[in-house]
Amino acid sequence: MKRLIMICCLLCATLTLWASEPITFSGGATKLVMKEGRQSVSLSGGARVTSGSIQLSADSITLSGEEYRFVTCTGSVRLIDSERGLTLTTRTLSYDRQDEQILVPGYVEIDDAKTQVQASAFHLAYDIEAGQMELEVSAMLLRHTSSGAMVCSSDVITFNRSDERLSMFGNARVVWDDDTYEAQRIDVDLKAEEIVMKGAIKGVIGG
Numbered sequence: 652m653k654r655l656i657m658i659c660c661l662l663c664a665t666l667t668l669w670a671s672e673p674i675t676f677s678g679g680a681t682k683l684v685m686k687e688g689r690q691s692v693s694l695s696g697g698a699r700v701t702s703g704s705i706q707l708s709a710d711s712i713t714l715s716g717e718e719y720r721f722v723t724c725t726g727s728v729r730l731i732d733s734e735r736g737l738t739l740t741t742r743t744l745s746y747d748r749q750d751e752q753i754l755v756p757g758y759v760e761i762d763d764a765k766t767q768v769q770a771s772a773f774h775l776a777y778d779i780e781a782g783q784m785e786l787e788v789s790a791m792l793l794r795h796t797s798s799g800a801m802v803c804s805s806d807v808i809t810f811n812r813s814d815e816r817l818s819m820f821g822n823a824r825v826v827w828d829d830d831t832y833e834a835q836r837i838d839v840d841l842k843a844e845e846i847v848m849k850g851a852i853k854g855v856i857g858g
Contacts, residue, residue: 674702674719674748676712691715698724702748704734709744722746735779735812736765751779766815766841769793772808782813792817794841798828803839815841823848 679696691713694700698712700722710726723745724730730739730746730753741759746752755775761784762769770793772786786792790808794801806821816839819825823837825846834848 674700674714676700676714678712690717690719692719700724702746704732705746706731706733707744707746718749720747720749722748732779735782736763738762738764739775741775753777753779763812766812767795768810768841770808770810782811784808784810784812786810790819796827796844798844801825801827801839801841801844803837805837817841 676692676694676699678694678698680694682693692715693711693713695711698709700707700712700714702722707722707724707728707730709724709728711724713721713723715721715723725743728739728741728744730744731737739753739755739759739761741755742757743755744759745754745756747754753775754777758771758773759775760769760771761775770784770786770791772790773788774786776785777783786808787806790805792803792808792810794803803817803819803823803825805819805823808817808819810817819837819839821835823834825832825837825839827846832846832848836849838847838849839845
């Protein structure tokens with residue numbers, strides 16, 4: 652079985668891998684392992700990866716799996732999806748190119764230009780094709796409206812970018828237009844600017 656291990660220390664190393672989606676990468680230091688079943692590319696020193704409309708930069712990036720399906724980023728991670736108008740900033744991120752799934756196991760900040768939403772949480776699971784985000788642990792979502800900022804916070808927020816709806820579970824709270832709404836579950840239609848509350852409802856309006 653052919654085995655090849657190559658270590659490159661370059662100011663800029665760029666290569667294109669042809670898989671289900673072309674992927675281009677560059678980095679100041681690059682390590683390639685080509686042994687069958689263990690193929691991987693490790694980048695550091697200004698690591699950058701582009702796959703379709705998604706651009707990733709981080710202190711270090713590893714590509715692994717069949718056809719370099721998995722992309723793992725660590726340190727000063729920034730993801731920009733130019734097609735979908737989305738930017739993520741975090742410390743650690745995993746991207747499954749085949750299933751189009753993004754997982755962030757720590758604090759993440761989200762800037763969604765398409766839906767005019769900013770959000771943050773300490774855990775994110777994002778299904779790119781479905782356009783659905785699951786934010787957990789101190790999840791917060793901010794949307795600017797004609798009546799001012801709508802601030803949504805909860806233990807868990809499920810946000811569907813396609814229809815601009817969100818569902819909040821556990822200690823759900825919405826502050827909007829000087830009013831406060833609290834419930835165990837709150838559903839929000841951002842387009843229609845409608846709020847539906849369920850379970851242990853509290854609120855302050857006209858305050």
